[in-house]
Amino acid sequence: MKNPYQNLVIHxxxxxxxxxxxISSDPRFLGLWQEQGTSFVFFSQPVPDLADRIKTDNPGVEFKDVYDMTWEQWHGDAVHPYDVADFCIFPPWEVPEHIHGKRPVMMDPGVVFGTGLHPTTHDCLDLICRVCACEPVHTVLDIGTGTGLLALGAAAMGCDRVLACDFNLLAVKTTKKNIALNHWDDRILAFQARGETTVDLPCDLLVANIHYDIMRQLLDSPEFVKKPRVILSGLLRSEARDVAAALEKKQMTILEHRSPDGIWHTFLARPRADRPKHAPVRSTGSISGTAKE
Structure with a gap:
């Protein structure tokens, strides 16, 4: 199988x-990304006929530009099989012959950002492994799922019920495709919703690798402190300081704080009342330095 996204024409x-x-059923159509009042339409080749139809059918929408680039240029890198934590992650067009004892996760990112190569994604996947290896985790809520990779990782670790939400419809469609590729329709439910409206859903583990403005709303919810375990990621140093202070104020214990590159920060936390007396607190990053972010 070839990578179907080798070339992108983006309107x-x-x-x-x-x-x-x-238009949406045309074989050259790859997806529609809409966010904050802007729209990006992806095609696999130039489509002047369809582009003209889109402009005619949407007179109130202003055409800004068209870009022609490779899939690697859009994502920032090519996607090849790679190992992280207990997982072997690979695209459907490059299935490895040998997994070497890892848990296989097939992921087609399409044109959605989130190939799994970002350090925050690595930290989240590793912490999902650690939590699931230490105690039963039956239900997981993945807020801002993107391509669905963290939800897929939770399912690969044996979690029975994983809820994967994203406000971006194309991200939800991409996640649903990845769920089907891995045959986990019975374990993962992907749906469109604002992250701050889903925090009241019950779960054993909440995972949020999201923008800071949404995370602040999660932290303000009275339901947040009821989660037995939370993984919060996607934070720069000043944001991490604020989140650490908010967790302390809510009497949450930070079990682990990671920042291997000194830039991006990830927390694993739980309600303080649930913490055993001698539970270790580990930190692999500093949030008190003076270097610019």
């Missing part, structure tokens, strides 16, 4: 588009 519009089924 950028200011405004929210509506696409008819003829």
């Amino acid at each position: 950028y519009f200011e405004g929210m588009l509506s696409l008819d089924t003829d």
Whole structure:
């Protein structure tokens, strides 16, 4: 199988588009990314005929530009099989012959960001492994799932019920595709929702690798402190300081704090009342330095 996204033609519009089924079912159409009042339409080759139709059908939306680039240029790198924590992660067009005892996770990121190569994703996957190896984790809530990789990792670790939410519809569609690729339809449910509205869903483990402004809203929710375990990631140093202070204020114990590159920060925490007297608290990063972020 070849990578179906080798070449990308991306049409950028200011405004929210509506696409008819003829366009969305065209074999050259790869996806529609809409966020904060902008729309990006992805095709696998130049489509001047479809582009003109989109402009005609959406008179209130302003066409801004069109970009022609490789998939690697869009994502920042090529995606090849790689190991992280207990997992072997690979795209469907490059299935490794040998997994070497790792848990296989097939992931097609499509045109959604989140190939799994970011250090925060590595930290989250490793912490998911650690938590699941230490105690039963039946239900997981993955807020801001993106391509669904963290949800897939939880399912690979044997979690029975994983809820994967994202406000971006294309991310949800990509996650659903990855769920089907791994045959985990019975374990993972992907749905579109704002992260701050889903924090009240019950779970054994909450995972949020998200923008700081959404995380602040999660921390403000009275339901947040009821989660037995939380993994919070995607934080720069000043944001990590604020999150650490918020966790302390909510009487949450930080079990582990990671920042292997000194830039991005990840926390594993739980309610203080649930902490055994001699539970270790580990830190692999500093949030009190003076270097610029």
